[in-house]
Amino acid sequence: MEYDRVSFPEAIEQIAGKLGIEVPREEGGRPRTDNKEKQNLFSILEKANLFYQEQLRSHPEADRAQNYLRQRGLSSQIAHRFGIGYAPSGWDNLLKFAGKNEDDITLLTEAGLIVTDDEKQRRYDRFRERIMFPIRDTRGRVIAFGGRVLGDDKPKYLNSPETPVFFKSRELYGLYEANKLSSRLEQILIVEGYMDVVALAQFDINFAAATLGTSATAQHLEKAFRYTQNIVFSFDGDEAGRKAARRALDAALPVISEGRQVHFLFLPEGEDPDTLVRNKGADAFLSRIRQAKPLSEYLFEQVSEGLNTQSTEGRSQLVARALPLLGQIPQGVFRNMMLNTLSALSQLPLADLEKLQPAAKSHSNKSTPLKTPQDDSPVTTRKRTSLAAHSGYQSMALEERAIFLLLNFPGFIQLAEHIDPLLGYFENSDNIKSTTFFRLVRLLRDKPGASINSVIGRWAGLYDDESCECIYQLANRELLTTQDESRQLFIDTLKRLKQRCEAIAEKQLIEKLSKHPQLDDETLNKLNELLLKRKPS
Secondary structure (H helix, E strand, O other): OOOOOOOHHHHHHHHHHHHOOOOOOOOOOOOOOOHHHHHHHHHHHHHHHHHHHHHHHHOOOHHHHHHHHHHOOOOHHHHHHOOOEEEOOOOOHHHHHHOOOHHHHHHHHHOOOEEEEOOOOEEEEOOOOEEEEEEEOOOOOEEEEEEEEOOOOOOOEEEOOOEOOEOOOOOOEOHHHHHHHOOOOOOEEEEOOHHHHHHHHHOOOOOEEEOOOOOOOHHHHHHHOOOOOEEEEEEOOOHHHHHHHHHHHHHHHHHOOOOOEEEEEEOOOOOOHHHHHHHHOHHHHHHHHHOOEEHHHHHHHHHOOOOOOOOHHHHHHHHHHHHHHHOOOOOOHHHHHHHHHHHHHHOOOHHHHHHHHHHOOOOOOOOOOOOOOOOOOOOOOHHHHHHHHHHHOOOOOHHHHHHHHHHHOHHHHHOHHHHHHHHHHHOOOOOHHHHHHHHHHHHHHHOOOOOHHHHHHHHHHHOOOOHHHHHHHHHOOOOOOOHHHHHHHHHHHHHHHHHHHHHHHHHHHHHHHHHOOOOOHHHHHHHHHHHHHHOOO
């Protein structure tokens, strides 16, 4: 765990894989992708990586690709360190090289390197005429690729799709290369693109990593915090950069604690790390990093925006905006200090803030994490608290709300008459939130009385997909209702989910009837059930 900076379940998986031992699974858990299948994927991805690197050296188009890299200021040493390659023009270069048989073609497809067009009945390379950046996991294995066009074609950057070995919400490009140069990183600079990471390394700034076409997530941060206690986000100085910063703040709050530091660096408008370091040099860029805003300063700057904090009304709005955000911070010294700061800014005694905090609305909606509530006045009565609490759940999807309430009150699993009707709809759903609810019900029924912490710990060992992020984020949201209120809200939520599922099933049944007038027995039975439901009593 310490050497590879991985979690306990990941460490067990790695050791077992080396020894050829199957990791036992608790009954009811979905087995992870077969270890042999993963090894085959790693093998085909490395084969593709070597192919792309060879094309950069020897393909007839190599001069054009090499000139592009030189124009971007990259040396051959940096290109070699990051394993940069080239995917030449043409539809099937990699397919011809690595797809020797159907098994190889299947692996190339599963790895996201080959696309199948069912209509035209053909296969072709996903990456064509692009500079190729291999994405590595913490052990240095190639798990995916990013491709950058040489000209102005769109999309400028193309990433591998998610696969059994690659999840965008967890991986950081360049983290492996940064850790390889230093056993303990003093800080990690999180930037927005591959070229930013590589360009900074060219100037001997070797602690940058990039998200992969997605906003920073709590999982990204948890991974980075395994390597350092100091994370600096770098954002472009335009409106898109400011929005990205607000999303990063929302992701950071649930994982920040004493000992961990998060800073926000905003570059001049029109600049990014790649252009700025080449125009101004490494020293100027490092100086900007040292002047980055601490999370605390950035948060209070954002919640104060547009407010007159010299007035009672302005300070009241400040409290209403800030409390939901501070409520996302784990209990501890840092959270207490943030509350003290809010107390000083608002001139409201700390004891009063602590009384108000449980009633604060949650704003974990990623699109508008810092939106001002419609009612910014402090909630002081039990009735108002209940109303605020219920409205605080409105940003959640119905499935999320059901998961959240069940996490906080595992005893609700006994409400089988409301839960069981949904399980048939959710068991094979393509919706990850529906799947997560189904899995949570199964887990709690296998282990009655499990706590939130127990569920999270077991989840990481059982599942290896987007449901992990879903559970983690919901577990860190603040509970806004009492147990009795939550129970009724849980029942109401399940009823609404059932109505929605029945409406979808009804629509599908009608569509099937319109396409196939000759009904099979199963469809006929379902239609009869539907007619009986609609028949007035």
